[in-house]
Amino acid sequence: ERLPPGSLGLPLIGQSLGLLRAMRANTAEKWLEQRIRKYGPVSKLSLFGKPTVFVHGQAANKLVFTSDGSTTSAQQTESIRRILGERGIFELSAEDHKRVRNALMLFLKPESLKQYVGKMDEEIRKHLEVNWHGKQQVTVLPLMKKLTFNIICSLLFGLERGARRDEFVECFQKLVDGVWSVPINLPFTRYNGSFKASKRIQNMIKVLIHEKRVQLEQKTASPQQDLITCFLSIRNDDGKEELTELEMVHNIMVVMVAGHETSSVLLTFLLRILAIEPYVYAAVLQEQEEIARSKLSGEFLTWEDLAKMKYTWRAAQETLRMTPPVFGGFRNVVKDIEFGGFLIPKGWQIFWVAPMTHMDDRIFPEPSKFDPTRFDKQSSFPPYCFVPFGGGPRLCPGIDFARIETLIAMHHIVTQFTWKLCADNHFGRDPVLVPSRGLPIEIMSRTVL
Numbered sequence: 001e002r003l004p005p006g007s008l009g010l011p012l013i014g015q016s017l018g019l020l021r022a023m024r025a026n027t028a029e030k031w032l033e034q035r036i037r038k039y040g041p042v043s044k045l046s047l048f049g050k051p052t053v054f055v056h057g058q059a060a061n062k063l064v065f066t067s068d069g070s071t072t073s074a075q076q077t078e079s080i081r082r083i084l085g086e087r088g089i090f091e092l093s094a095e096d097h098k099r100v101r102n103a104l105m106l107f108l109k110p111e112s113l114k115q116y117v118g119k120m121d122e123e124i125r126k127h128l129e130v131n132w133h134g135k136q137q138v139t140v141l142p143l144m145k146k147l148t149f150n151i152i153c154s155l156l157f158g159l160e161r162g163a164r165r166d167e168f169v170e171c172f173q174k175l176v177d178g179v180w181s182v183p184i185n186l187p188f189t190r191y192n193g194s195f196k197a198s199k200r201i202q203n204m205i206k207v208l209i210h211e212k213r214v215q216l217e218q219k220t221a222s223p224q225q226d227l228i229t230c231f232l233s234i235r236n237d238d239g240k241e242e243l244t245e246l247e248m249v250h251n252i253m254v255v256m257v258a259g260h261e262t263s264s265v266l267l268t269f270l271l272r273i274l275a276i277e278p279y280v281y282a283a284v285l286q287e288q289e290e291i292a293r294s295k296l297s298g299e300f301l302t303w304e305d306l307a308k309m310k311y312t313w314r315a316a317q318e319t320l321r322m323t324p325p326v327f328g329g330f331r332n333v334v335k336d337i338e339f340g341g342f343l344i345p346k347g348w349q350i351f352w353v354a355p356m357t358h359m360d361d362r363i364f365p366e367p368s369k370f371d372p373t374r375f376d377k378q379s380s381f382p383p384y385c386f387v388p389f390g391g392g393p394r395l396c397p398g399i400d401f402a403r404i405e406t407l408i409a410m411h412h413i414v415t416q417f418t419w420k421l422c423a424d425n426h427f428g429r430d431p432v433l434v435p436s437r438g439l440p441i442e443i444m445s446r447t448v449l
């Protein structure tokens, strides 16, 4: 009787279909609010075949994000585990998690990323040249996916444009298609195609690893060249590679998935908001034009230029608050937990969501108003309330990467184009955010300054 109120619903299905349906219709927040009205702040339900406790609010987020692994462990769906591999960071805990995370951070920390600003800039200019210039209409979401994937490919593998990268893109698209599928491995299921693509990509990554190992030995590659050379250069006390080859392969795949889908959604929704909030557009344009005026024609943006893009990043943060690309997630309960006067039993899962604190008017006054200036003083928010990147030891390690690519892409898009929405501005979650028809826009080239 100390279990939270609520019902576990039908066996296996539970409330999964109701939640997924609400997500698709963009009414998931309402769906959750109804639960809260009916059962209170902590309630039980059943999602994706598991008994679940839904928690929300600052204390709940703190519980989820600060767990050291002794009470909860991270958890992905079965299909993600099988497609991305069991040694990916999502699946690891305790010392293994720390070891792999440190290796990733070596590459993803701002001091390392600084040196890739020019490379990202080049990739983004090329993308606009090929896919935007000379067009009257483009569909933003698929293009942003293409862009963020190409950036990841170039920085992770040092793979430049060409046949080999095209093969990766094609194969990777098949892999992504099945990440959210039911893991039924029969010919012609989405999962089967994705699983096969995963095996092919793993082999391609292994070949790349071998090539880079040789290049490092021959000193024709540097440790900071890309993520693979970075992984290969990290040594343990015995002078051996710190990560196993399987860990390198699986974590490269994790970063490919975690790093491109989320960022492409942020860019897409930022372009959407600039089309519907003229005062935000005007302020972003002013900031970016000022930076453009200080550059010579063709000169790449620098780390220092990015530091000046304060308003643009605040607009991106406000976009992340109102439309977080990651709706929420799960944690496995590995030891009984007391929360809010209830028992959350071992073996169950906890469901956390980002929008509930993001849209709480006690934390963000007038939450439905798009107002980047609320991020002028970051320190004014209570901890664990603005959580588009999660928090605690599993806080997204890709924040700076996402920030850099968002700012560079926005710089070039707002200084080179003006745009208008061609469809309504509705969106849903599938389960990743998708705007109506992928956000088609009409574009016009601006006169280059």
Ligand code: HEM
Binding pocket: 074, 089, 090, 101, 104, 108, 254, 255, 258, 259, 260, 262, 263, 266, 324, 325, 326, 329, 330, 387, 388, 389, 390, 391, 393, 394, 395, 396, 397, 398, 399, 401, 402
């Ligand atoms: C706007 C862009 C992004 C958003 C909104 C986002 C969001 C998140 C969130 C919410 C988590 C935590 C999930 C949890 O605690 O269950 C996470 C974890 C993670 N993200 Fe991101 N992410 C973004 C971009 C990136 C990029 C660009 C990369 C890599 C280049 C990346 C790599 C990762 C990895 C490896 C983890 C797992 C961390 C761990 O378990 O320790 N993300 N991300």
